[in-house]
Amino acid sequence: MKAQALLSWSSGKDSAWALHVLRQRAEVEIVGLLTTFNEVFDRVAMHGVRRDIVEAQAAAAGLALWPVPLPSPCSNEAYEERMRAVIHRARTQGITAIAFGDLFLSDIRAYRERQLAGTGLTPLFPLWDTPAATRSLAQQMLAGGLKAILTCVDSRQLSPGPFVGRTFDHQFLQELPEGVDPCGEKGEFHTVCYAGPMFAHPLTLTRGEVVERDGFWFCDFRLTDTARSQTVIFG
16 A cells, blocks of 8 residues: 655745656655645745645645645744644544655754654655755756746845746756755755646746845746636645
């Protein structure tokens, strides 16, 4: 019997590709996308992606969305309390694993493993590799048909002007400065995925304004009416 798993879903390319990779594995079935939202702005934290876009992604992936509202600002204690409630609900649903799209940050992986220790849920890291592997991973994503756009750039690590709101493609990878991870794993940038083999159909997004908040530059995107689809919301 396949293990029933949730996938931690940021709306970006890494979690989207993790879904594609996990669907190739006979031993795991992804049954829902777990996304934390800033409950004040109703957007994915750091990515700045609107909730209706995430709902459309879940619908295109054919999966239930498990939204987790977080206060703003959110303390670590508040985050862990709300995640414990999610873990409890997951166990009552027969779910035995949570998958993450983390690539190589060992401290993040260790934190997730500690949080799930003793809960009955196994952490899965289908994309885990070394820092040197991320350029190859980015190229695999693009070759596989994944399409994404940069929604957030940390101006302390990457100049926002040439990159925020830009398409994640081969030209983008070629123009990245030395020291910037090709997948943005160190927080240099964040993306929203709008097409790829994990979706039954692409989403149509419209670009909005660019704003700066505390050194982070965000490019807003809206879901067009033709891209709206009904999705299942758990919780």
